[in-house]
Amino acid sequence: MATRPLSPLSTAPSAPPVREPVPAHPEEIKAVFEARLGRFATFQASARVTPAGVVTAGIAGTALLFGVAAVLRACLRR
Template sequence: MGEKKKQRLAEAEAAKTLATIADTPPHGDEATEAAAVPPTAESVPTHPEELRASVTLRIGDKISLSATARATPAGLVASALIVTAAMVPLIWITRRR
């Protein structure tokens, strides 16, 4: 086997090892430290068609409210189905009276 081929094999093996190390979860103190930090909106992977909204409301100098929302098209469809499933029986009951 040629020297260049050996070097390429060694580099490929090193790259594979580094990829494996990057994919493994941390051990020991690092694992507890990572688990203690709650995920934030920025750290959560986003959906390509995700809808985002944020509002900040200030009342005077001391009161400040801020809210953020995220939704996907599938979540909006599921919400519409749940509302429909709840409203249809209510409408049916009120019309019977």
């Protein structure tokens, strides 16, 4: 006897999807920061970045500064 697949709207229990952990990039840089302000306030942060991300952020920052310099130079000529 052949069985047919259940429809997506079936109420039959199904196993929850298994999520594999995301593999870390081999050259990933990690940072963790924690700051406490008195007894009641705590700030925690963590970041992950790759060397390519650092280079890209540097290029974007440089392009932004060149744009600001051009606008300032144009304003000062008037």
